[in-house]
Amino acid sequence: MPSFADSFWSEDLSTGVERLFVELHKGCNQNALFIQLFASRMQYEVNYGRQLCNTTSNIEGYSDTSNSDQSVDNALNQLATAMEKEGNEHLAIAADIETTVLRPFSQWCEDHEQRIEYSEKILKTNVLNYQKSTKYVEKLEQHYFNKCRQLEDHKRSYFNDDELVNVMKQLELFQEKETALAKEREFDAFGKFGNLDFDVRTMRETLSLLLTKLEKTTYKMPFINFTFENTNNGSEIVKFLMENLALKDVDQAETFGQDLLNSGFLKYCNGVGNTFVNSKKFQYCWKQYAYKFARVPLPNASEHGDSHDEEGPQPISTYLTDLTSKISNSQDSISTLPTISNTERSLLKYVKDLETADARYRKECKKLDILRCSLEELLVDHFTFMEKCELDRLKALEKVILDFSPIISKNASAMKELNIAVLKTGTEVDPTLDLLNLVERGRTGTFQPHVITYNNYYNPGGFQNFGIDLETRCRMDKKAVPLIVSSILSFMDRVYPELPNDNVRTTVWTVPVKLNSTHQLRANLNEAPFQEESQITSILANYAVEPSVIASVLKIYFLELPEPLISNDVYDILKALYAEFPPSHVESEEQAAIDAQRVSGITTAFNSLSKPHIATLDAITTHFSRLVKILKMGSSATSGALANEFIRSVSQEFANCIIRVKLPDGNNLSFKIFTDLLLFRKPIFRGLKRQNSKAQENHEKAPYF
Structure with missing residues (x-):
């Protein structure tokens, strides 16, 4: 028999999921019909039983016959008593229907529907998030190919093949020199923080420690609906500096915090001014600039993140942030770079833009393919669980029908035909066949994974093995x-x-x-x-x-x-x-x-x-x-x-x-x-x-x- 896990797949994933839960909700509606049937029968038994129990009170003059010696009056009393006894039997049947069938089955159906709704919510949310991520990667792919086209157009417009070979060699030397200079700048003096001298590299490491190890909070401005992400109060920052840096006292730590504020790494949240105070009442927000300088990804970035440490080979321009250009703009350093023309400089810019777009596109492709695999695993798990739930539902219906039979058979003489029909109905229920019919009726497709491939312009298929023709x-x-x-x-x-x-x-x-x-x-x-x-x-x-x-x-x-x-x-x-x-x-x-x-x-x-x-x-x-x-x-x-x-x-x-x-x-x-x-x-x-x-x-x- 085909299983749920191999029957409700589609290219967009959502169609198969939607179809499965349409079928499962039909099952919930079917449960409700059985509950209505049992509830109706219970109510009929209650009403009929009460009427029979009130037989003597509804007969005018019946009390006058209670002490009569006539055989006819005695027969009347016996008939009335039998009817009242039958009424009690019907009330007992109604009570049994409620306690044995209706109440437990209703509770089970409620739990079953909650399981379905929970699974539906989980799967639809994850599929929707995956579809959003897919659209985002498609935009990155388009952006990457646009950069490839711009680079190729620039090459064809300004260089022939021989010139291009020479220019690329010259640009390679230029980048090597630029890389060497960037490494040298890492050891340039950055400034004083808390009366301690820091070079660029040490400052970056210190700032990275503050951004990654110090727990951040979200601060909501009083009276206005505005929040600051990634904040700490002055007391938290001072305490962390004292514990992790070789500072003499609190004053030096407070001076360090003031220098962070002055350098543009922090900003004051809950007031006006530019003063750092060692207090829980003073809240400070870590600016995006601090994360960029420390090369630490923003923890509260959007779904696809504004990450600054891309995977793969990093373009040389990664180093050229605003801050490093401020502290490393000496004419001596610039003059040591080889001279290149404006056309060659434009070519270098296109190459760097392409490297950046390529690195981001490749990274997000890899993330999305991992997300796809996780989503497929989640779908298989939930499909398998839903199949078990549906089979349990069908078996529960089979059981509740059979439980209903002995209850109504109490009044065997009157209920014989109905009892036979109910027993026959219960034995004819086939949960496995019904489950097969559900799959055949609603299936949308077999398991067919759709790989997220990284389509490199210059080397297609050179970065992965799966999903390549x-x-x-x-x-x-x-x-x-x-x-x-x-x-x-x-x-x-x-x-x-x-x-x-x-x-x-x-x-x-x-x-x-x-x-x-x-x-x-x-x-x-x-x-x-x-x-x-x-x-x-x-x-x-x-x-x-x-x-x-x-x-x-x-x-x-x-x-x-x-x-x-x-x-x-x-x-x-x-x-x-x-x-x-x-x-x-x-x-x-x-x-x-x-x-x-x-x-x-x-x-x-x-x-x-x-x-x-x-x-x-x-x-x-x-x-x-x-x-x-x-x-x-x-x-x-x-x-x-x-x-x-x-x-x-x-x-x-x-x-x-x-x-x-x-x-x-x-x-x-x-x-x-x-x-x-x-x-x-x-x-x-x-x-x-x-x-x-x-x-x-x-x-x-x-x-x-």
């Missing part, structure tokens, strides 16, 4: 099959002998693995492209005790490819092919002929795939075919059955990995294709090699004009 990855790896794929398959070959038995060797590829564990290994493998197999093997070795995680990361790699191993065009051809020549478990000469035609059609269809796609499919199926062959060679009586079961299970597992599943079709076709690739691997790929050889010969024989 196969052609680019193979070209950069200089291999027919991506290095990461061949390395994982080779590593698994070395792991198999260490596993206890054949059953464990096969289930490694099919056992469920927590998405969080897979993402952890993925993160380690996605830091940077690898140059050789040993680099990948050293990472995989840390997961040798959990080979299922390694197998899972290979599936994730294929799922995250921008184009599947079998493209959509080929998929449509194969769909028609399998409709005309369907596979069958029945062995006959006629079926063998159908299989041969189908295999020939697969070979022809695959011929339009690129070489990396064909080679990768060949590598995967070769690995599994070899494992199947080893299984069949086993001495156990169940070896053949185990091999056949492995073909079925691994084909089911990799069905979504080789083809983008379309919901109306499901993954049944991709399951059949992968099964055929395992069963008929040699004729399929030999046919492909033969067709490629003929095409190459025809190309060589073609006349040249």
